[in-house]
Amino acid sequence: MxxxxxxxxxxxxxxxxxxxxxxxxxxxxxxxxxxxxxxxxxxxxxxxxxxxxxxxxxxxxxxxxxxxxxxxxxxxxxxxxxVKMQKRKLFAAGIILFFVGVYLLSSLVWSIEVKGNMKLTDEQIYAAAKQEGLFPMQWTFRLQDTDIMSKRLVSKLPGATWIGVERKGTKVIIQVVETTEPDKQELQNPRHLVASADAVVTEIYTEKGRAVVKKNMKVREGQTLISGTIGGGAYTQTVVAKGSVRGLVWYEYDIASPLTQQTKVYTGEKKTKWYAMIGGRALQVSGFGSNPFETFETVVYEEQAAWRNWHLPLGRLKKTIMEVRTEERELTEEEAKSAGMQQAKANVMLKAGTDAVIRNEIVLHEKTDNGKVYMKVHFEVEQSIVKEMPLVQMQGE
CATH class of the missing domain: 3.30.70.2280 (Alpha-Beta Plaits)
Structure with a gap:
């Protein structure tokens, strides 16, 4: 060789x-x-x-x-x-300038990413890093050793127990491990747990306090379910009632579901624009002109140049503008009823809570008129039925 x-x-x-x-x-x-x-x-x-x-x-x-x-x-x-290069001086100079430019661009910090922080804000970490000479557009050869920088950042950010600094090409990643503190428990006053709605009790679990209702018992909104008063006579005391109670709650919904549905359709017509990416800037190189479509969607695809583990601040961006149009689709009565029922169920779950379960649904009334299907629907939902009520001094219960 x-x-x-x-x-x-x-x-x-x-x-x-x-x-x-x-x-x-x-x-x-x-x-x-x-x-x-x-x-x-x-x-x-x-x-x-x-x-x-x-x-x-x-x-x-x-x-x-x-x-x-x-x-x-x-x-x-x-x-x-x-000899060839002497005849092509401009070409040779261009090649040299290109490699010099790539070297200079790859010797800059183009972006800083912060990971792992929950309590510390990104702005606090960026400010501390800037004090140590780490910021976008800084020369990499002017940066301190990563171990030294990590220790200095920990001393500047009291809420962090460990900070790691890693450089990947033109990108610097700051990994933060914050100090963990035990959750402070809120001070709670004595309370009852009462019914949040009219219901039939299906399940009751008492962690603290005294249960005053039983399974299959019908309760009304505001009725005490788990009492925060325990004992009796001279031994009576008040506590923070804790537990869970589930019950069957009834909802009625009036549904009006249209027999037509608006759908989005791609026509196949599109326009593509290409951009050269240099650092954080985009320079358009093709696809000039105004957008020819009234209604459209835009899809953006970006590629970044890389060499081995180095991510260069160069790349290209493709922007595709696709024409769309809105079409009306005729629905059958069954499809309209199904769509209306699904929307009603979503509203019920939003109101009843994520742990709620729809146990039964009954259509009380149904008709079709003026391009819509009208329904009155009765839902039977099993859900949590407890809410807190501060306990006041009571004479008896």
């Missing part, structure tokens, strides 16, 4: 020998210290071999002695490359 590199530095030529005595030429050249390689006959009267540029000029004296003539068929190596 070193020999090939040395040959490239000196420059090599491939020559074709015609006339005279080619065998004598080769023998005299080798005897005179010239280094010939790849010696071969290309035809009955033509001999070809390779030699360095310096040896090529020393070959002339042997040509006269043997009556041979040579023709150079190939030139390789740095001397010839430099």
């Amino acid at each position: 070193d020999g090939q590199w040395l040959q490239w530095m000196r420059g090599m030529v491939t020559v074709q020998v015609r006339g005279g005595e080619p065998e004598q030429l080769v023998n005299r050249a080798l005897k005179g210290g010239l280094q010939l390689s790849s010696i071969q006959w290309t035809s009955a009267d033509k001999l070809q071999f390779e030699l360095s540029v310096n040896d090529f000029f020393r070959l002339r004296e042997h040509l006269k002695e043997t009556g041979c003539r040579v023709h150079v068929t190939k030139r390789t190596g740095m001397p010839f490359w430099l």
Whole structure:
């Protein structure tokens, strides 16, 4: 490998020998210290071999002695490359400037990402990092060692127990581990748990306090379910009632579901715009002109240049503008009823809570009029039926 590199530095030529005595030429050249390689006959009267540029000029004296003539068929190596570059100075300068530009751009911090912070804000971490010389558009060779920077950031951010700084190409990642503190329990006053709605109790669990209702018992809104008063007489005391009570609650909904449905359709017409991404800026290079569509959707796709683990601040962005139109679709009565029922169920679950379960649904009334299906629906829902009521001094219960 070193020999090939040395040959490239000196420059090599491939020559074709015609006339005279080619065998004598080769023998005299080798005897005179010239280094010939790849010696071969290309035809009955033509001999070809390779030699360095310096040896090529020393070959002339042997040509006269043997009556041979040579023709150079190939030139390789740095001397010839430099000659070409002299003829293409602007091209060579452009190549050099390109690589210099890429090097300079890859030597800057283009973005900083913060991970793991919950209590500390990104702004606090960015401000502390800037005090340590870490900020966008900073030269990477001016940054401190990551271990030193991590320790200094921990000292500047009291809410952090550990901070890791990692550099990936032009991006710096700050990983934060915050101090964990036990959750402070809110001070709670004595209370009852009462019914939040009229219901039939299906399940009751008392953690603290005294249950005053049983399973399958009908309760009214505001009625005490778990009392915060326990004991009796001189031994009566008040506590924070805790527990869970579930029950069947009834909802009635009037549904009006249209027999037509608006749907979005792509026409297939689109316009594409390309942008060159340099740092955080986008320069449009194609797809100029105004948007030709009245209604449309835009899809953006971005690619960032990378080399190994280095993410370069260069890339391209593709913006596709697709024409859409709105069409009306006729629904059958069954489809309209199903759509209306699904919307009503969603409203019930929103009101009853995420842990609620619809146990039964009954359509009380149904008719079709003026392009809509009208329904009155009765839902039977099992849900949590407790709410808190502060306990006041009571004479008895």
